Amino acid sequence: MKLVSVETRMYAVGFGDCFLLSFHYSGKRSRHVLIDFGTTAYPSSREHEILRPVAEDIARRTSGKLTAVVATHRHRDHIGGFAPHPRATAPGAIIAALKPSLVVQPWTENPLLGDDARHPAPIPRAAVRAGFREEWMAMARNNLPNRPAIRHLEGLGGESRYVYAGQRSGLEDLLPGIRVDVLGPLSPRQAGRSKPARFWDREFAAAGPLTPLFPGFPAMRRWPLETRWLLNRIRDWHSDRILELTRAYDSDINNTSVVLAIRALGHTMIFPGDAETESWTGMLARRGTLDILRRATLLKASHHGSANGTPNVLWEALPREGLRVLLSTQGGVYGHNVPCANLLKRMRSEACLIDSRDYPRGSSVAVEFVAGRPPRKLPS
Amino acid sequence: MGRVQTRELTIVAQDPHVRVRGRILTARVVLPQEPLLPGPRGSRIHVVDYDSSTHTLYRPPAGLPEDGFAGASDEELLANPHFHAQNVYAISMRILKRFERALGRRVAWSFGGHQLKIAPHAFSGANACYSKENEALLFGYFPARRGKRTVFTCLSHDVVAHETAHALLDGIRSRYADPSIPDQAALHEGFADLIALLSVFSLEECAAVALGRRGRDGWRLRQSLLLSLAKQVGRELPGTRRRSLRRSIELVPSARYLSAQEFEPPHRRGEILVAAAMHAFLDVWERRLHSLAVRHQARAVEEGAQAASHLLTMAIRALDYTPPIDVSFGDYLSALLTADYEASPDDSRFHFRAALRTSFARFGVRPSSPARRPEAGVWEAPSAELHYGGAHFDSLARDPDEVFQFVWANRQELGLFGGAFLRVESVRPAVRVGADGFVVRETVAEYVKTLRLRADELHSLGAPIDRPAGMPGSQEIELRGGGTLIFDEFGKLKYHVRNPVLDAGRQTLRLEHLWRNGHFGTRP
Numbered sequence: 001m002k003l004v005s006v007e008t009r010m011y012a013v014g015f016g017d018c019f020l021l022s023f024h025y026s027g028k029r030s031r032h033v034l035i036d037f038g039t040t041a042y043p044s045s046r047e048h049e050i051l052r053p054v055a056e057d058i059a060r061r062t063s064g065k066l067t068a069v070v071a072t073h074r075h076r077d078h079i080g081g082f083a084p085h086p087r088a089t090a091p092g093a094i095i096a097a098l099k100p101s102l103v104v105q106p107w108t109e110n111p112l113l114g115d116d117a118r119h120p121a122p123i124p125r126a127a128v129r130a131g132f133r134e135e136w137m138a139m140a141r142n143n144l145p146n147r148p149a150i151r152h153l154e155g156l157g158g159e160s161r162y163v164y165a166g167q168r169s170g171l172e173d174l175l176p177g178i179r180v181d182v183l184g185p186l187s188p189r190q191a192g193r194s195k196p197a198r199f200w201d202r203e204f205a206a207a208g209p210l211t212p213l214f215p216g217f218p219a220m221r222r223w224p225l226e227t228r229w230l231l232n233r234i235r236d237w238h239s240d241r242i243l244e245l246t247r248a249y250d251s252d253i254n255n256t257s258v259v260l261a262i263r264a265l266g267h268t269m270i271f272p273g274d275a276e277t278e279s280w281t282g283m284l285a286r287r288g289t290l291d292i293l294r295r296a297t298l299l300k301a302s303h304h305g306s307a308n309g310t311p312n313v314l315w316e317a318l319p320r321e322g323l324r325v326l327l328s329t330q331g332g333v334y335g336h337n338v339p340c341a342n343l344l345k346r347m348r349s350e351a352c353l354i355d356s357r358d359y360p361r362g363s364s365v366a367v368e369f370v371a372g373r374p375p376r377k378l379p380s
Numbered sequence: 381m382g383r384v385q386t387r388e389l390t391i392v393a394q395d396p397h398v399r400v401r402g403r404i405l406t407a408r409v410v411l412p413q414e415p416l417l418p419g420p421r422g423s424r425i426h427v428v429d430y431d432s433s434t435h436t437l438y439r440p441p442a443g444l445p446e447d448g449f450a451g452a453s454d455e456e457l458l459a460n461p462h463f464h465a466q467n468v469y470a471i472s473m474r475i476l477k478r479f480e481r482a483l484g485r486r487v488a489w490s491f492g493g494h495q496l497k498i499a500p501h502a503f504s505g506a507n508a509c510y511s512k513e514n515e516a517l518l519f520g521y522f523p524a525r526r527g528k529r530t531v532f533t534c535l536s537h538d539v540v541a542h543e544t545a546h547a548l549l550d551g552i553r554s555r556y557a558d559p560s561i562p563d564q565a566a567l568h569e570g571f572a573d574l575i576a577l578l579s580v581f582s583l584e585e586c587a588a589v590a591l592g593r594r595g596r597d598g599w600r601l602r603q604s605l606l607l608s609l610a611k612q613v614g615r616e617l618p619g620t621r622r623r624s625l626r627r628s629i630e631l632v633p634s635a636r637y638l639s640a641q642e643f644e645p646p647h648r649r650g651e652i653l654v655a656a657a658m659h660a661f662l663d664v665w666e667r668r669l670h671s672l673a674v675r676h677q678a679r680a681v682e683e684g685a686q687a688a689s690h691l692l693t694m695a696i697r698a699l700d701y702t703p704p705i706d707v708s709f710g711d712y713l714s715a716l717l718t719a720d721y722e723a724s725p726d727d728s729r730f731h732f733r734a735a736l737r738t739s740f741a742r743f744g745v746r747p748s749s750p751a752r753r754p755e756a757g758v759w760e761a762p763s764a765e766l767h768y769g770g771a772h773f774d775s776l777a778r779d780p781d782e783v784f785q786f787v788w789a790n791r792q793e794l795g796l797f798g799g800a801f802l803r804v805e806s807v808r809p810a811v812r813v814g815a816d817g818f819v820v821r822e823t824v825a826e827y828v829k830t831l832r833l834r835a836d837e838l839h840s841l842g843a844p845i846d847r848p849a850g851m852p853g854s855q856e857i858e859l860r861g862g863g864t865l866i867f868d869e870f871g872k873l874k875y876h877v878r879n880p881v882l883d884a885g886r887q888t889l890r891l892e893h894l895w896r897n898g899h900f901g902t903r904p
Contacts, residue, residue: 213461217438217439227428230515234432234516237514241505312850316850
């Protein structure tokens with residue numbers, strides 16, 4: 001079975017990721033890998049509206065069989081679509097029916113990890129014990145973890161692999177003619193971290209109960225005039241601090257992203273999920289990573305085009321000639337800096353940028369890779 | 381001159397974790413008797429006991445607060461929010477008064493208002509901070525790892541002193557909070573730690589604990605728990621096995637820290653400064669104990685408290701002798717030496733300057749001043765002949781425009797680059813008692829220079845300032861420099877401490893550091 005071409009398809013799902021890689025072999029045989037399947041929309045029923053036609057298109061293109069699924073990390077905008085649903089027409093159910101033979105996730109999602117595992121938990125357990133503020137819990141539930149999807153992914157495929165840098169992904173065994181390097185995430189040992197706790201871990205864990213500290217001392221119902229300015233400021237400051245901590249946590253989850261370099265037909269495709277600067281710094285310090293990146297012909301822009309997702313050290317390491325950049329994003333969802341205008345300007349002027357926002361919601365755009373030729377964007 | 385009335389207030393001398401004969405170590409501190417409203421709310425500090433996590437504003441005790449906590453039980457100290465309010469008020473006021481005494485003037489807060497607000501139970505969390513935008517110090521609280529106790533950061537003398545020092549330093553050198561070379565942010569942290577530690581040791585109650593009954597040698601002194609910063613907070617943080625938040629004294633002297641990646645974060649890098657200064661302090665104290673053959677415990681304690689107090693004054697006064705921008709550890713060392721040289725040319729009692737030079741050198745920090753005379757490391761007096769023709773002495777002591785006119789008239793003699801925008805940011809008096817016992821009045825003025833250009837224009841400046849690798853030529857950048865002018869009581873310039881805008885080494889280091897840390901909007 002000889003590999004003839006590879007087709008990388010990006011679905012315009014708004015603020016989210018969904019990529020279908022189709023490996024076409026001689027004899028009109030094909031195998032398909034789905035990398036992430038999620039979007040962010042409110043209310044969540046809107047997500048189903050966006051993802052259902054995408055799932056149906058994937059089912060059609062794969063003729064009812066997925067070879068593998070890669071869930072880069074647990075954020076809703078990457079794996080929310082995998083969530084189970086009783087209705088067979090729900091996006092998660094459609095994908096589940098494609099029965100992938102392999103599901104690849106970051107090592108941090110391994111359900112067999114013990115309590116002493118040095119990985120970020122969905123919500124710090126100590127924080128739950130300590131009864132941390134409801135407001136943060138609500139934000140955490142809404143924005144960060146995606147437990148039903150994670151659980152569902154555990155049983156979705158014939159085999160589950162939880163990987164970190166340097167490990168075999170298992171994709172090579174299922175896809176003749178390709179080579180896959182797992183560049184990330186790094187394990188704590190690879191990252192040189194001896195302890196799991198970052199400051200915010202401790203701060204969450206250290207947060208106390210919600211009842212007044214000194215019930216025996218009277219509180220003031222009316223704020224004296226001379227204190228109102230300050231009290232309002234402290235309240236706002238506190239909310240900002242919670243948001244900041246949540247973002248820090250969010251970044252750490254991003255840095256658990258599975259980062260794959262898929263090599264086929266003389267091309268190298270980089271799929272980094274939402275890896276951010278901290279993760280890239282660690283990956284680039286590892287032997288061999290730079291050599292792989294220097295040969296890249298396709299980059300999936302990490303973290304929806306944020307500046308942290310493609311730090312300068314990464315961009316400088318990539319070749320310019322023939323490089324295609326796939327950007328799946330939507331403005332105004334993740335603060336005004338995502339996507340980063342300066343970064344996009346560079347990507348557009350120095351490489352060939354394919355931006356999901358240029359395509360109608362639910363549609364897709366594909367790039368074809370064949371041996372000996374530069375990547376080619378297929379007609380929509 | 382009116383007689384200054386005082387009031388004594390009880391504080392936690394170090395930390396609820398530090399106990400003597402099973403009880404929390406407390407001290408009584410003497411403060412000016414100012415009119416206080418409930419809070420306490422005085423002329424410079426206003427305590428507001430608001431908890432944003434439970435949305436509770438505690439009612440302060442009615443009437444003028446007096447010290448009702450002398451001899452109070454540990455349980456009451458821990459469980460009474462009125463004592464917590466008194467504790468933060470008294471510790472912050474004490475630090476503020478130390479600054480004002482050392483500098484010989486009122487110290488303004490950087491935010492323009494007159495009263496720093498302090499919230500002793502501002503939020504649930506293991507943290508505390510100085511918040512310039514809120515004009516406040518905010519202290520958190522969190523459950524202890526073991527048992528059902530609550531750890532209050534507002535009861536840690538170290539934490540309160542540290543945050544107050546941040547606020548005061550920001551008032552004196554507001555540019556030190558700007559993104560700059562690694563040393564600058566580290567100096568903010570290290571300075572605050574140093575003030576906290578020396579403030580503790582300058583209390584005789586604490587010096588006695590550090591000395592113990594047999595602690596007359598350097599090794600025992602260096603083992604003292606009091607050299608650890610925020611013991612209770614550090615011990616009780618979940619996920620850690622620390623004995624304290626920081627214990628800089630345990631850094632084995634080495635010049636390698638300065639270039640080690642581990643020592644890039646400000647708190648960690650600041651420990652180099654703290655370790656160098658505290659080693660010098662302990663060397664001085666130890667030498668005093670030996671050379672005087674001190675037999676009485678009380679005298680030994682007094683020597684330690686005095687040495688701490690002397691170094692504390694040096695550390696604060698040094699700020700007037702630092703450049704207003706991009707300060708390095710070497711700059712601060714020269715400032716320390718100069719400040720002390722000016723106040724006490726004769727160093728024969730404590731030999732602090734020699735001890736500091738030696739200790740800092742062991743950590744790889746050399747004075748920025750290359751001068752050998754009048755003493756090694758002290759800033760040099762300006763050598764050029766300056767023009768005083770148009771300057772009015774009286775205005776020079778208070779008017780930024782007058783200082784600007786002086787700088788303008790002497791821009792060549794002062795070696796200022798003409799292409800940058802120059803602004804005199806402050807003119808302040810400094811009063812101190814000179815070596816001869818007479819009052820000396822000086823004027824401290826600071827100017828800042830700013831130059832905005834594109835990265836590809838750097839080469840046109842005539843100084844070898846390197847563009848960081850990967851920075852596009854179109855990147856807008858800002859180069860900054862600045863100087864501190866110290867005029868003597870006759871209006872003559874004594875010192876010109878500066879970081880020139882065309883200092884290629886410093887600017888290259890600054891640009892590289894900022895670029896690498898994402899200060900230009902994109903991460904490298």
